[in-house]
Amino acid sequence: MLNEKNVALGKVRSSIRELFEYGKKRKEEIGEENVFDFSLGNPSVPAPPEVAEALKDIIDNTDPVALHGYTSAQGDYSVRKSVADYFNARFSTALGADCIYMTCGAAASLTITLNAILNDGDEVITFAPYFPEYKVFTEHAGGKLIALPAVAGTFKPDIKALESALNPRVKAVLINSPNNPSGVVYGEEDIRAVAGVLGKYRKEHGSSVYLISDEPYRELVFDKSVKVPCIMNYYDDSVVLYSYSKSLSLPGERIGYIAVGDRVREREELYAGIMGAGRALGFVCAPALFQQLVKRIHGVTSDISVYKRNRDVLLKALESYGYTVVRPDGAFYMFVKSCEPSAVAFCERAKKYELLLVAGDDFGAEGYVRISYCVSPATIERSLPAFRALIESYK
């Protein structure tokens, strides 16, 4: 009688969540400091002090009727203008306020964009490893997610596979860099190659495939030499999805945006589709107080040096123990090769050492495990002997 698909979806707790609940129980049993929980991608670093200061200042100095009232569906004009201005200054684009649509975070950016673009039976291409909700969101919008197999060793986009997968049903290519779960950053050459294939397809077939970049981890890169290229500079039909969840450690507040490229061929139509989808899905507007916060906080991030230190310590240690790790340049994830063919079995064995790792199978890449190193530096230090013992158990 109910909607079977949504009932089933609500009943299946993701295996990540499952592991997190196991970890909670285990911590009660043997003490929090003895469980090394690398399961969740929840920022461990607090929001920067500027957030609390700005929130209180906005509350104290804004007329409450205006502050807490409905904004336009696409977001307050001055907020959108400030987002566009900041984006343009940083990425040399020419976005107007009418290219920006404020959302309740990255998930909302994704569902709204997919519902604007897809008709029943349309396809969306993504590259494994990929965030598992992409499938849920694409299917709810009536589409089908085509996940191209991971390129083991680099976890970069497989350009040849992309070329072969394109067909008239494909409406979008969805990328995620810095990547969850691999931490890999797609460089300029990767974006250029993806854009090249899509540009060629557009020239040959007349119709466009949107390139959608889901980049909540954009600010989480740790080395000066690593850049996250803005896709709009490489491909006209580009849409960037952003969220402040990770950069400002505000995942519960649900604030982000969709940026429609200024050179998108059907820009007004697409923006109208986004407006319509946001309305039909029930979003009304992004949270008003946090919209105002965004205006005051461009360029500010949490103290991401903690993540960099965690990465450096963990990467060096794991490599010295003999693990194969693809160097993660961003986000707070590390993708490590399983010591046996089944990553699921490997994760089970890791539990004996109180290490909670997520099998890559969930992300469409078997034989690897994800380590979410958004934990305290002390947890990293204490976990090292366990990682060493785990790999030694295979020798």
Add this chain to the structure above:
Amino acid sequence: MLNEKNVALGKVRSSIRELFEYGKKRKEEIGEENVFDFSLGNPSVPAPPEVAEALKDIIDNTDPVALHGYTSAQGDYSVRKSVADYFNARFSTALGADCIYMTCGAAASLTITLNAILNDGDEVITFAPYFPEYKVFTEHAGGKLIALPAVAGTFKPDIKALESALNPRVKAVLINSPNNPSGVVYGEEDIRAVAGVLGKYRKEHGSSVYLISDEPYRELVFDKSVKVPCIMNYYDDSVVLYSYSKSLSLPGERIGYIAVGDRVREREELYAGIMGAGRALGFVCAPALFQQLVKRIHGVTSDISVYKRNRDVLLKALESYGYTVVRPDGAFYMFVKSCEPSAVAFCERAKKYELLLVAGDDFGAEGYVRISYCVSPATIERSLPAFRALIESYK
């Protein structure tokens, strides 16, 4: 190439929005005090001071990682527990925290609930006049909205029509009281009658029809004698949708909840469907800071005496000029009979007197206009001669 339905939806500005934009322009031309804008349902009374105090206190005294972090998808446990406890104390129900699902406001409550319940081709019955987005939300969830014609003069549910409209495709009856646009409150006898029909249907057919009460205006009733009955006390398969937008004047902050009745026959299945629908639509969780606010602010409302005074002044004046008005017991809307057959033409003539009214056609009830009296008392006073002149122009 894009999703035509959502593009079309995004392009059609609602006629209410259209009128609001006209009003903005007109105010620039002739001065704000000379335009009587009754178009929008945006609270005119500020949030109570407790809101700002609580928000700042929460920000100052909560660990930011915990405060701004992800909550469970259904909302923070302590928040849900507090909502259930408050609800139970007030309505003599027996809800647990696992009956409550925190949402990004009333629209989200509606889309999530409808997506949990409906399969393609299912029907939802509502009573005209009704909030126009019900159609958008129902159709996006794959369903069809059946709006039963308004009972002119009372705007109460048409029980006979409900009885005839029930069929195996009907999965829910959606009511809205206090009602937008009529301001009418469904009394105990109305709810009892609706529940009677649904209970009889359940007994005869074995299958249940959910009764869904969308009640963002629950706290906005102005007379001691008027009560908004809790549907859960009259019908087992009941779901209540609430939002703090109107009672606390926080429409831009997007915070509300779904309460699944403790006697719902398939309660766990329905709750799972709600979890799945929230996930598929991209909601992740309700804004975390405002979830914490909810816990501290049960029973508090904005100063609704302003709305009561507006209603009293306007109602008395309009009746004395000769208008036919259905007495509004709640919300901040008044439904007034048009002075000519076409309410659209009547609204056009009203504009000449700088009165911005919304034709009932948008709400599925022709021949009436909606007055949103959530405006300053001064606007009410200044508008009275215009209302008098308008009706006199028909004599």
